[in-house]
Amino acid sequence: MQTMLANRLQKRMRHLRKWAKRHDISCYRLYERDIPEFPLIVDWYDGEAVVWLYERGQTDDEGETAVWHQDALNQIQDALDLSPRQIFVKTRARQRGLQQQYERFGEQGHTRLVTEHGLTFEVNLSDYLDTGLFLDHRPTRAMVREEAAGKRVLNLFAYTGSFSVYAAVGQAKATTTVDLSKKYCDWASRNLQHNGIRLSHQHQVIAQDCWQFLAKEKRRYDLIICDPPTFSNSKRMARSSFSVDRDHAELIRACLALLANGGSLIFSTNSRGFSLDETAVPRAYLATDITQQTIPEDFRNDKIHRCWRIASR
Numbered sequence: 001m002q003t004m005l006a007n008r009l010q011k012r013m014r015h016l017r018k019w020a021k022r023h024d025i026s027c028y029r030l031y032e033r034d035i036p037e038f039p040l041i042v043d044w045y046d047g048e049a050v051v052w053l054y055e056r057g058q059t060d061d062e063g064e065t066a067v068w069h070q071d072a073l074n075q076i077q078d079a080l081d082l083s084p085r086q087i088f089v090k091t092r093a094r095q096r097g098l099q100q101q102y103e104r105f106g107e108q109g110h111t112r113l114v115t116e117h118g119l120t121f122e123v124n125l126s127d128y129l130d131t132g133l134f135l136d137h138r139p140t141r142a143m144v145r146e147e148a149a150g151k152r153v154l155n156l157f158a159y160t161g162s163f164s165v166y167a168a169v170g171q172a173k174a175t176t177t178v179d180l181s182k183k184y185c186d187w188a189s190r191n192l193q194h195n196g197i198r199l200s201h202q203h204q205v206i207a208q209d210c211w212q213f214l215a216k217e218k219r220r221y222d223l224i225i226c227d228p229p230t231f232s233n234s235k236r237m238a239r240s241s242f243s244v245d246r247d248h249a250e251l252i253r254a255c256l257a258l259l260a261n262g263g264s265l266i267f268s269t270n271s272r273g274f275s276l277d278e279t280a281v282p283r284a285y286l287a288t289d290i291t292q293q294t295i296p297e298d299f300r301n302d303k304i305h306r307c308w309r310i311a312s313r
């Protein structure tokens with residue numbers, strides 16, 4: 001037990017390092033619950049680690065949980081040759097003992113640039129649960145770059161705009177990036193700029209509720225990416241709440257209404273129990289499940305997201 005986690009991490013690192021170098025990728029998932037006794041996630045961000053710690057089960061009390069968490073963190077530190085300052089811990093229930101050593105409370109703003117398929121993205125390892133780059137959609141982003149040339153691309157629920165960066169670098173004719181949050185829109189703008197894309201009429205970032213955008217938009221798009229949150233009840237939304245399980249049919253139909261002839265919609269969700277409603281896709285369209293081809297090499301969990309391409313028949 002004492003070095004089981006450390007051994008596993010080193011083995012994964014040896015394996016993934018070569019693959020990552022070949023693809024010019026500096027951040028990837030090293031470990032996800034590989035060993036049942038260590039139910040945690042370790043993501044590598046170019047010389048630093050983001051660690052998700054979970055409860056081991058019903059039987060552990062607070063003291064036991066703190067002990068195994070500390071043991072796990074020590075093994076991660078040793079295996080990856082990191083100092084505690086290079087490890088960013090995310091927990092649902094915060095462990096008091098760990099905060100002082102590992103969590104950088106009061107020392108916010110650990111923002112830096114990382115590389116993915118040769119492109120540059122800004123991540124923040126310290127301040128939020130998510131870092132600014134969802135690693136599980138790396139292949140989906142690469143797919144968007146491959147097919148973007150000459151297309152008008154719409155990125156809805158865009159977060160930090162990583163899909164838009166891939167589309168713009170892939171010579172999209174135009175990109176439109178929409179997110180409710182001004183903070184994420186600014187982040188998306190910076191990500192575009194980091195990759196040499198100037199904001200202009202051609203590449204727009206719009207801080208708006210996607211529902212309002214979809215209701216008013218007159219332009220048509222050749223490629224739409226729609227990766228909504230599982231649930232939201234943000235006050236800034238036109239509706240009181242959004243649940244992807246409940247509302248995806250309406251959302252997909254609103255997206256399809258903006259598709260140009262021959263265009264396609266990439267729709268994705270992280271909702272665990274999601275099932276695509278038959279009424280979501282009108283008869284003139286075909287939904288192809290592309291989940292398997294969009295799960296990255298470094299992810300053991302192939303249920304991390306589900307993804308469809310929806311296009312006219």
Ligand SMILES: C[S@@+](CC[C@H](N)C(=O)[O-])C[C@H]1O[C@@H](n2cnc3c(N)ncnc32)[C@H](O)[C@@H]1O
Pocket residue numbers: 132133134137156157158159160161162163178179180181184208209210211227228229230232234237
């Ligand atoms: C799961 S993230 C999307 C991930 C993103 N597609 C990516 O690959 O990086 C959800 C995003 O949706 C945004 N959001 C939530 N409700 C929204 C709404 N009604 N309109 C626009 N954006 C919304 C949030 O601000 C957040 O950035």
